[in-house]
Structure formats: C-alpha cells, structure tokens
Amino acid sequence: MQPGRLAVVDSDALSALSAEQLQDALDAADPHAIVATAPPARVRLRSTLSDLDRPILTPGAGTDTDRPQRHVFGDVEVVLAPSLSALSALGDMADGDLDPATETYVLSDLLDLSVRPTELRTVRQGLSAYRDALATDDAPRDHSLRGSHTHLSTGLPAGYHGDWDGLTVRGTAPGQIDGASAGGATDGESAVASLALGPDGTVATTQYRRDSLGLRAIDGIGEQRARTLRDVGYATRDDLANAPIATIADLDGIARSTAPRLVERARAFDAGTVRRRTDESLPRPEPIFVDIETDGLSPSIVWLIGVLDREASPGERYRSFLVREPNEPGAALAAFCTWLESAAADRPIVAYNGDSFDVPVLTEQIERHCPEHGEFWAARRTFDPYTWAVREGNAVLPGRTNGLETVASALGFTGADAASAGADIGDDSAASVDATPLDGAEVARIYREWMADPIPENEPDWQTLEAYCEADVRALAFVYDAIDAADRTAGASPAERAGSESASETTQGRLGDF
C-alpha cells in the first residue's frame, strides 16, 4: 500500500522563495497534492507555478465549505474539513464512505497551539469547538468516528504530534511553533514541509529549508549570490551547470577562482557523484557499519543497533540487536559488545554523524548498563564519514543536504537496494518499507509509546522498524563505498586541486542536515 504525500506551503515561506526553489521542493517531495495554509499562499502558488498539475488544498477556504471533501492519495484517505460544520458532517460520512481499516486523515486549520511562557501554559486552541462539532446525538465528542483518525492541522508545525484528550493531532506547516524556542541558528528557516501519510497512521516528515533549495543547495551559493545569478538569467542548477564559466566569473560578488567551482558543483549535483578534495584516505581494514535507534535526541535507551559486516562468512551479514522489553535496556548493548569482541575486534566502526550522536550515546549507555564492556568499547576505532567529508572538508557529497538519506539517494541508492537485502528479515519487508513512511523522529516516538505503556496494542511492528534501520545501515555502506571509489585525482576539477580552499568555502555542517 502506498502512502499519501502532501507538500505544505505557507505565505511567509512562499514570499521568501524563488519560483525555481519552489519547483525544486515540489520535485523533491513529489506530492499527490499541495496544501496551502491560507488563501494568499494558494494565490501565490498558482501565479508562481502556472502549470501546476496537482490539486491544491486550502483548509478554511473555498466555495462549498460546509461539506467535507474526501480525497484519496496513494492508498490513503484524506478528508478536507474547511469548517466546523464540515466537521460535523464527517460523523455521517464515517458510516459509509470511509474505510475504517486504514487511518483516515482529517485536514483543517481549526487547531493550533499558543505557548505562553509568562503564564506557564500552552493553550490548545480550537479543541473544544472541534470536539463539539464531531459529536452527534448518539455519540458525544468524536466517538462518532469509526476507525482510526489522525487530525492534521495547518496551524501546527510539521513534525508536531500530540494526544489532545484522545484525539491524535499532527501538524503540517513548515517552521516552528510561535512562542516556543527555535534553538540555535535560525538562518535557512524551513520553507516547505513534506508529509508522507501511512495507511497505519505513521507519518514521515521532511522540511525543506531555503538554503537547500534551487541554487542555494549548491555550496558556496548564499542568498546574495543566488540573487545575482538569477538577475542575469541563471535561475536553476541546470542553468548554472550549462553556463559559460567566464560569464559567471564576471559577476559581482563571485571571484574568478570561485566561479569554476560553482559551475562544477552544479554539474556534479545531479550527476550524483562524490568529489574528493584531498588525498586523505579512508580507514583500513574493512569497517563495520552501524546505526542505532533510540527514544529521542537525549536518549535514555538504545533499543536497536543495526550492524552490517561484509566480511562475515560465508557472505555479508546484517544483524540487528533489538530490545523488545524496555525494562532490559542493556540487553542489546551487551550482545552487541560481545559479538564485536569476538567477530570484529580490530575493525573500525563507521556511523554517519557518529561523532556527534551514535558514539557518545553508545559510550554513555555502555558505561551505564554494561560497564564490563566499557574498557573494550573505549578502545574502539570509530570513523564518521560526515565529519570526514563535511566538517573536515575532505569531500563534497551530492544532494540537497548532507543528511544520510539525501546523500545516499543522490548517489543512486534506492529502496530496492534496501529491500532486496532485507530478504534476510522476511518477504513482507519490501512492501512494508514502502508503505510505512518513517523518519527518525517517528521511530523514536513509536518506541516511546511502547515504553510508556507496554501493552499488546502498543507493540510496534518490529519488522518494519528493523527494516528501517537496515535501510539506513545499507545506505551508509553505499555512501562509504562511493567515497572510497571516487577517483581522487580525475574527479577533482583543476580548480579544486590547485591550492586549498579557505575555510569559508568549506561546506560547514548545517542545522538542516539532521
């Protein structure tokens, strides 16, 4: 079964994006439909991309606002509720038209949050009226809805998930909640959100930031340069890739030595190759590839460790160390360490962004739950391709961002590569990888729900989660191989080989990478 894909845009974001950037986001998201959070966004969308061939949904507006509108995207039902009266009518719909076997998504702009630090409370706005609208005479307060529903609101940010007195609520809008913290830097704020809605209620979210769309996705092209290029007619990466270097070098704000690099990067972007910039080599011997799943960014447990060993006998072997019972948090760690000690003690451990996350987390958890392995673990060699390529500047990775899945996909890694190898796990896995849209946050959330209340209804589909982890581990190995294979001298442009680029030209890790 196919998930339904939506791309969500709002007015602020649209006003900051060029038409080419918007098109780029839509190409990447490949949505079944586009959600505009307010009428001005819809207008702007239509005028910017006049040949748009996907439906545009605008909650809260339209001609026939009293009735809910049912859509099917992929194999998933999405019902647009433009108003409270439409919501009331939903109760009637539930009897006949909606499939109670799959998750139904109700989309509106009727719910949002106001965070009020001076009062120390968060106000869930619109909830009362919403529930009242869903009630019918026999079934007060939304019990009229049959089957399982997720309530999507354009008033909440994509990635938000909450249980509002029994209603499952998720957000769709690009950006952050008003009044809540935005964390460190705010440059390159999110412009377009993309949601993959699964038939079982899982939702994977991607946010496309301004600095990773259109020309800005190319390292070295910031807002200023993008504008300069656009002004003289080079508005897309393709345009730039086909531009004469001399013309680019003549532009204000682009040095003679920089121009060739920019053009080469544009050319390499979709060609999907790694470009080495130095002669630094990768570690030897053949590493172990690792990815971990936890219960969040400040983890209390590592419940899944996925490991790929390509030198196992008789042939490469993927293993999963899984913790089904949350009250035995150290089980997977101990098993992993024991295996490592016996099978691969002298091989480096490779994890993507491992330096910042996987390795420190494993270290802390091992010390806490199986300290007898502490010394062994502390002596392991680890290698992080993200640090090596991006932070240390040894290579330029293709893709809009330097996130693992983006890079792997730009290099040509497909679900098939993940799924076929997943034959180890079970033949349902190929189908499940497609149908269950997952991202790291969603996986963590699923496990947290299980931890909070380990009753049978909450038990996760372990196969699906393991397949997700395996796909990431295989993607990592794929990227690693691509880096290894990248010809150090032939691949580098003359401009790159000659002289070192200054630190400011190096790709710095960006907030949006993770």
Added chain:
Amino acid sequence: MSDDPHSPAERTQRGNDDHGSSDGGWSAHADVLDPDHLRERFPNYDDQIVHTQTQPAESADTVPASEVLPDDLADRLGHDLYTHQAEGIDRLREGENVAVATPTASGKTLIYALYVALCKREDPEARAIVCYPTKALARDQRESLAALYDRLGLDLEVAVYDGDTPNHRRPEIREEADVILTNAAGLNVYLAHHTQWRECFGNCALLAIDEAHAASGIHGMHVAWVLRRLRRILDFYDADPRIVCTSATIGNPAEHARRLTGEPHVVVDEDGSPHGRREIAFWKPPLEEDLGEEYSMDEYLGAVKRAGAATGEIVAHLGLHGVQTLAFSRSRQGTELTAKTVEREAGDHPASGTGGGGVADSAGGGSSGYVSVAPYHAGHGKQTRRDTEQRLQSGDLDSVISTSALELGIDVGSVDATVLAGYPGSRQSFWQRLGRSGRGTDDALSVLVGRADAIDQYVLDHPEFLFEDDVENAGGAGSSEPSSAGAYEDAVIDLGNDAVYARHLLAAASELPIDRDDERWFGAEAVPDGEGTNVEDRLDRGVTMWREAGRLVGDLDRSVRYDGPPRPEADVSMYATDSETFQVRSVDGADDLDVAPIGKDRAYREYHPGAVVLHDGTEYEVVEFEEERPQPWVTLQPIDEEVYTKTHSTKSVSDVEPRASRDLGDDWHLKFGVGTVSIHYAHYERRDVQTGDLIGDVRETGLGPIELRTQLTWVEAPKSLRETALEDVPLGDLLSEPAQYGKGQRQYTFLGGLHGAEHAMIELAPLELRLDSSEIGGLSIDPHPETGVPTWFIHDAVDGGIGYARGIYEHADSLVARTREHVAACGCDGVRGCPSCLMDVQCGNRNEPLHRPATIAILSALESRLD
C-alpha cells in the same frame, strides 16, 4: 610582620605603586575645596558647595595570618589578614557559604583565593570555579591570582575560560586548570557539554561569584537560573562546593546571595581594612537663567547648568592644584564632552603660581594652565582602554572621565579625588566610586555634583541619606561607610518571572533529564520568600507546558527529556526576558555598532521608527523596524542634526490579579499582583537639543500597542479622596482642564494629584532598590475599570516581571514616607511641581496633569495609614 595587608587582587601592590608622590595625597592641598579658597580661585564660585562631610581615618583591624593558614603559607604571604578576611576563611572551613559584603578594595578576593589554596592542601584534585560579571574583570583578576599563588609557592594553574578562549586551549583548561575564571553567559552554553567538564565539575570544591551585586534586574534573573543549572550538574557529578559571593555593600547581602544561588549564606560585613580621612563635598550647580513661575520640563533642563559641565570645571580646578582625579559621568558622550570641558577650563582658569606639586611623573608639571585628561568608556577599543588605565595608574594622566566602566574592580591604582557627575542611582554605586580615591591610608577627596532631577536633589538636600547608621558604627573598628542592612539599597532578583524560568527549564532538560528530584532546583522550594509569586506546582506546570508544545517528552515520575531543536540554551538572552530580541543594525550593513540585541519592550519604547538614539557619542535615527521576520531587527542611520525625540504613549492595565494585599482601612488598599499592561507608543516629537523647541509636527510611530503580562503594585484609594485631597486647594490653584476633558477642573486637578503621587514614588524608588528606572512604569486613573476606584499602578516594564514592583510593595512604608516628605519640602513655586519633585523625563503624557498640593495631600493620607 608587616601590617599592610593589601589584597593584591584589588590594589596595586606596594612595590609597583610608587608614584613618588609622597605628598600624602590630596590633603597637602587641603584648601583646594575650601569655600574661601574657591571664592578666590574658582571661576564664578557662588556657594555651590551646600554641604561637606568628613569621615575620620580608620586603622586596620588585623589577625596574624598564622591563625588562619598553615605556617608555611602564612610566612610566604608576608602580611596579616584583615579581620573580615580571616572570618571569611574560618566560616568557609566550618562548612558555611559566605556572603562578603565589605567596601570596595577591602581585599575580598583574598578570602576565596586562600581558601582554594587550603582546599588544595587537603585534596590535590580540588578545583574552583569563579564567575565574574565581565570578561575584562576575569582577565584582570587572573593576573593577580596567578601572582598570588606564585608568591605562596603554589603550583596552581589559573585560567580564563570564556568566549575569547581559543578552541585549542579549551580541553586542556577544562581538564587541568585548578581555578577557572568565567562568566554566567558562558556557563549558560558550556553546561550543555558537561560531560567534557566532568573532571572539573566532579572535583569542584569552591564556587565563587565575584561582584555579585552586579547580578541584579533582568541580568540577575538569568544568572540566578544559570547558577541553579550549574549546581544541579555539580550535584550530578557528586560535587558539593562551598559558595562565596563577594559584593559591594548592599542592603540585603544574605537574601541576595540566597536568591542568587539557592543556598543560605552567612554574612561577613565588618570591614577590617584601613581608610584614610575622607572629605565629601556636595555641589549644587546653579540655574543659569531666570525661569518664570511655571515652566515645562524642557525649559528647566535647558536652564540648569549641566552637571557634566560643572564637573569639568571642578576637575580642571583640582588638576591645576596637583590633585589626580577620576570623574564619573553618566553617558559615553558625557565623558567626551566633560573631557573637553576640562581642557578648556584649565586653559582659562585664573589659577596660577600654585607652584610645583603637579602629579609627580607628568612631564612639564601641572600648574601652568594644562591638565592632561582622557575620556574612558566601553566604546573605546581594548588597546585604548588599557593605555588609559596604565597612564592613570602610573600618574601620567592628571584626570580621567569615565562611565561606570571604571567602577568595577579593574586595577588602576588609586587616585587622589573622585568627582561624580550626578548621583549614580544607588548608595552602593556611590561608595564604590568614591572608593576609587585614597591610596591605602592616604586621605581622599570626593565631590558629588547634583543633576536636575528629583533623586539628585533629594540627596543634595538630605546628605544624611548617604551616611545613615554611621553614628552607630562610629565607635566600632569598622568601616568608614555604613555597613548594616537598611542603609543600602536592596539588590533585586526576581525568581518569579515565569517566562525566564521556562527557558531555563528547557535548557536544563537538555542537559540532564528532569524528574521529581529536580523540585530542589526548579520547584517551589527553589524560590525563597515565594509570597506573591505563583510558584505552586511550578515544575509540573512548566513541564506540562513544554510537553504540550512538543518540546519535552515523558513524565516527572520517571523522567522528562528534551526533544526539540538543538541548543535550547541559545534562546536564553542574558539581558532580555524573551527570545524575541531585536538586532540593532547599522544602515550600511557594517556590523560595527556593537550593540547587544534589545528586548521587544525596549524596541517599542526607545527604538521605534523615527526615534533618535544616542550610541557611542553619535546620534542615530531608527530608519527601519522589521518585526515580521523570525529574527526581528531595527536599522540605525547616523544623523547630523542635534535633535532628540520624545515619545508619547497611552497605557492601560487590565486582567489584574492580586496576589498579596494590605487592607489599610477606610477603603485604602495596597496590593501586589500581575496584570496585562498595554502600552501604545503611538506618537513622538522631535526637539532641538540646545533649546528644547519642538521641530515640525507630532509624528506617528506606526506601531501597534505592545502587551506585557507583568508584575505590578498598586494603591486603591477611596472615592471620598476626590474631595478630601482638594479640601485646602483654593479655586485659583485648580488646574484648568483641557478642551476635550469634560469632567471639570476639580476632577482634573485630582487626577494631577494621583499622577504626581505615582511619579514621585517611581522617581524615588532608587532610594530603596537597585533599579533601572527605564524598567518600571506607572499609570494613574480614576476610576479604573476593574478596581472601580481611584488607583495608581507601578508596574515592571518587562514581560513576566523583574522584581521591582514587588520590591516597592515590600518597601512601601518607607518609600511613601520619604516621597511625601521630599515633595512637601520642595522649594519650587507654582502648583505643577518641578523636575526635582514631580516631573519625570520619562512620562509618556508630557507630565500632565500634575498638582503638587493634591499629591501631598494624597501621599499624607496614605502615609498615615501605612504606619
């Protein structure tokens, strides 16, 4: 054993301090400010000195170092300890936390410096963390501490760890330095990486907060929460360090230290250090023109000779008589202007033939119409400031005019005299500045030059205000300054501001998961004297708020973890209460403005479109005000005209919730609580700096109202007051009502009485509390829609509150008494009051209506019921 226990950290060591001026300080020229001498020698002297106070010399009270330290250290130290230093160390060794509140330059630093040495003896792994208010101070102290440990023969590494510390040095300092000097803004971000600090935190035996009184107001709130987060992490690594808070003299050292750190402290405030004789002169500049009976604030300001100009004349006079002087001015521009005045006046001064005796090392002598002077403020580059500091210290400069930048402990040696252009706003600050003059046991001279406003005039009229309790201490082996509580303003830290709390809670969650045990740091028990603040179930409410906002996951009975975007601590702005701060930019895109981001309330009030602001001596106009972006900003453009802007605002207070109240009888009530203050800075005027004349028409700012949910104190008066307040006011003294008012002269006059009471209390609040008057505001109204009666409010002007309104509620009895007395005693003519009693330069209503007789009647009625 020498009896000269100078703290190396606060005074130039004797060896380096030899200016060669063995003339015993300024007193060799003892007649320099004698009125007879002045009449002869000072241009246009007209009895500006309204009062002189002399404080006798005090000798040192010491304890042999061997009574406190092991013999080998005592020997190498080479001198006795002052009694307060010995007491401080003893109390620490007994396991107490210590709040040292002795005057400036009394050697407070030595207390914790020696305690660290003792800790190291017992545990070679012991570490210490010292938190300073500024990076400059930390660096300055590093030199002194390193020199001390050298002298003591101890191999202790003292290192500064702050934003300027190079990356490659950081791991080494974290892992190996024995004493780490840092600041609260730095700690705020370092705590997120506490695993890297494990060595240091796990062995921390001492946490010292230096110049703790600087942690007050908004900044103080943030420091208090950062310190709680730090202590929570120290506890996680099983460390339990002693705490030392050193501060200048404030009214509430124990309470302040407790609020700042969360732990009780014993107070050490009996000063054992010696002082020379001090003469303090109170100088009242004259009116230059004749003003009529009724005049406006602007006319008045134009007429009074500025305190800065008078200061310049005095410094020139002193310099020509060989007295090295440090003068304090209110603004950076003030320092520049006053420095120019000094040069000019010295050239024109009739003094001549005073002979030699100019400051010894200056080439060419100082008596021939030339006085060397330099301005000093934070806008100067580092190198320039270092130069000035050194030249002052070496005697090369006759005088320096500085902002508060030189008030804190940076070592510049000691000058002969200090001159203050205006009362600095608190007694603590007053004594701190005075303390810069007088070398060791040499005599010192100080002059306070009054500005035109109410608080300065109050101090000039009541000099005893500065010396309260002096009589009680006269016989004691104590300080030449008052030292007991009540004689100094209280430092204010408001732990009740929920918006600030919420941000720090989030940062804490990302450092370590939160559970019930964290009630200790973030629950109701973390707020001492929680009366009037809403701290019930605070931890639960805070966690619930963030969980519902999607930033935290879990529950308190097991564990709550952070689950949001990285680096939540970056949202803590140490100088504002919400993360919606505006950047201040320069129009040509250059980032040379170096102005810290401003809070939204300040942006609306002072940086609205069209506002003229002064920065680093230059006038700028706000040409862009962009609020809709995720990172709002204002853009400034330098202008050439000499104008200033005055903003008019309308204000309302609603959704008032009392939290504490006093029923004073006869339908009078004094209350404290929270409310929504809506302020609309809708219009502004441009005026000429020289003449105060209006230029052009009143303009619109184009901004909507700003709403603050904040803390307030208010007085509800009985309706009968409308009559009784005007009982003794003859018809001819009633205010004439403006055309659109419509409720009659009597009611308008009554409103003038309420308004005056509100102003006067706000203007004199600095007598009781350390506060920044731009951070409080008021509103008077009859009737208020919610109270239904004549009411005046005094509110904190920052979102969530800052503790000033609370402080006013707590000090209401003495504040109202002082205010009534001052207004009643004011010598102004007419009924509208004057800037010395009722007029407030910050009034958004153009100081109308104001009626002094009605105000006096109202305040008297209130005062009699407060006792």
